[in-house]
Amino acid sequence: MQTSVNAPRPRGSVWTDPQIRAWLFQIIAVIAVVSLGWFLFQNTQYNLEKRGIISGFGFLQNSAGFGISQHLIDYNESNSYGRVFVIGLLNTLLVSVIGIVMATILGFLVGIARLSPNWLLSKLATIYIEIFRNIPPLLQIFFWYFAIMLPLPGPRQSVSLGDLFFISNRGLNMPSPDPTGAFWPFAIALVLTIVGIVLMRRWAMARFEATGKTFPILITALAMLVVIPGLTVLIAGNPFAWSVPELKGFNFRGGWVVIPELMALVLALTIYTAAFIAENVRSGIQAVSHGQTEAARSLGLRPGKALRLVIIPQAMRVIIPPLTSQYLNLAKNSSLAAGIGYPDMVSLFAGTVLNQTGQAIETIAITMSVYLAISISISILMNWYNKRIALIER
Template structure:
């Protein structure tokens, strides 16, 4: 007996569960077969070109210099150290960019809702301008039109005789560790723990008695007084090295190279435009009745926004905000256009050209970006879960 499909009754074709399993097994076999074919083809091509596969090249000496490195580096160091420097430089751009973009984006998002005509229009023009200009073009503009057009070190623009801006970058004082650094760190940890315990006690006290407690000012006093006492008892935690002009350049202190400044500023300005719209829509999603209720309790506009509107809006803001953080981190690879030594420029550029280990280099680069992206997602998802509404 046959059914309307032509298959015998009781055939596996009539059982959707068996049919689904068969299709999945066939798909997995095809994917594995295709992957093995590509891998075998890559191995054969590498053998014909005399390229040894594997990650042993990471132990070889790099033999090239790096413009900016957060850890000690010489040309005799290995590709392993180059990899670490590339990761740190990528993280530096990502962290600085996320912080600046968040602050600027939230400010612009609130400004877009301002009843002041001028503030509202300025924020609107900013958003519509910078989010419609490609980030690579903005990087090139900041680098070539702004920073490289600055005067040289001898004519650098100085501030307080400690900060100097020139075509070589931003020179600033450097903190050198002193004997009092260890006790100072311990004091900071103690102050943080004390502040957390104080905040929990104050919250519990308020829930039981209804009496408010100035948690912010008390916590601020703890965070200032405890480390200050440690510095007085054990000495300053750091000594400051002031940059000074010697010959044709500055010596001493820290320097932020113009490539780093151009990348951070351009990505921050670009991403802030999108964050501003996310913040505006998040605030708009909160019922206007919340604002009216807060005003009826005597709260002014500022406290209402900080304590009532923003906390509720964050539940809407966080998911798309996570996407913007990920986009900013991935857009940091555009820094290769101006020679900033991040992962793509260092590893997928210089290291790949020197070693010829294309599959290994690309696999490492993609793994690093994947790990950073997953880490950002996990942190933001944890925060989003914490602020989510708990239904009873």
């Protein structure tokens, strides 16, 4: 005898039907969230009215009237708050990008050193990691800024490296390249060379796939990079006029200057984040089973090639997701700049602009959206990269 599986379920009361209950719960949750939002909104409206604050983003057009110690685009005190926003955003991005690049390099070096067969080197790497990842980043920033940068001698007694770089309590002064008439031929030659290298690599890979013959890609690329732009320098002359910092009066003139706040911030964030990246790299490499190394060696690959062609591509799959969250952390930690007065997004906008205008909601909302946008962009970028290198299963 066969019983139908699809027999109608015995219905109890409406309250015990899971579907109806699910709907009910969701409706209650949505109503709760909406009414909480409405309650907060009402309070805010009332409080703003009482304090005489006019909400809206009109204040962005007003003149800011304060100076900023580092601006990547032209700025003076009569510029608007809107321009202050752009400057803060650029400064935050500057710290994040420099920090991410340097922390990645240092982190990979330390992570590999930690796995080195050299006992002393691996112990040094371990000590580095254990010290720096257990000290709050803000404390490290304070240490570099208040204990190292500020007590440095003034510009007149600055420490110089080959009379080109000067380190003082005003920061790091270094030569800057100013483009001359020969700059454009040089730049065009450089771009053409890079296009040429990409094409050369594509051709070499295609030939390798078809015939198995290898081609010295790296050496050829380096040679192309040196020879072709080098020729334009010989023909058209030097593309850059180097502006070397010179001591005039009490400060340096000419060249680029890296302000001490930026140096302290970048040093601290790099050292702190590199300790975490090193651990990610170590666990990623250890996650590749030893059989892979042995298989690569038995195919006749030398240790360097086995590492490059077999171990690292597999380790990268393990490393990328935690690396992404370290990049996100670094970008978010760059907001600690507010602690030492580096003009980043938070200290300019949630600090100075908020104090001057009293537009609390707008400034905080703008600041938070910027960080959300940065976080989401890094996530998307790294997810795209992760997908590209992910294991393609059958």
